[in-house]
Amino acid sequence: MYRQTQEEKKVINKVMMISGATCFALLSACDDTSTSSASAELTPAQQACLRDVAKTTNNSQVVVLSSAFSEAGTQVTVGVGEDRAPWNCIAYSDGATAGIEFLGDEGAL
Numbered sequence: 268m269y270r271q272t273q274e275e276k277k278v279i280n281k282v283m284m285i286s287g288a289t290c291f292a293l294l295s296a297c298d299d300t301s302t303s304s305a306s307a308e309l310t311p312a313q314q315a316c317l318r319d320v321a322k323t324t325n326n327s328q329v330v331v332l333s334s335a336f337s338e339a340g341t342q343v344t345v346g347v348g349e350d351r352a353p354w355n356c357i358a359y360s361d362g363a364t365a366g367i368e369f370l371g372d373e374g375a376l
Contacts, residue, residue: 310334312341312358319364320345320354338341 309317313331320330325337332353334343340357347354353370 272303310336310341311362313343313361315358315362315364316341316343316345316356316367320347320356321368323367324348324354342363 313334317329321327326347328348330346332344332346340359343356345354345356355368355370356364357366358364
């Protein structure tokens with residue numbers, strides 16, 4: 268079974284707080300099972316990776332765990348599902364992505 272690190276838990280909690288605050292501020296319903304985080308808070312690279320990892324995994328419950336910008340391409344770690352299983356994604360300035368792969372223990376799938 269995949270176990271989250273303390274850093275991942277902090278990031279997830281922060282995203283959930285931002286998402287909840289945004290939903291409250293907009294007085295709209297917030298569905299935790301959809302692509303998380305307010306879109307306005309995400310970079311285009313993060314949005315592209317969330318979109319393509321969700322498509323690859325056939326699971327719309329995705330969240331950005333971390334990202335690192337580079338001129339060559341932005342590396343984004345995406346958590347998938349309730350357990351936030353880690354997936355890698357590289358996003359490019361043209362909106363394309365590559366390198367989508369599971370980072371966890373495949374025996375736990």
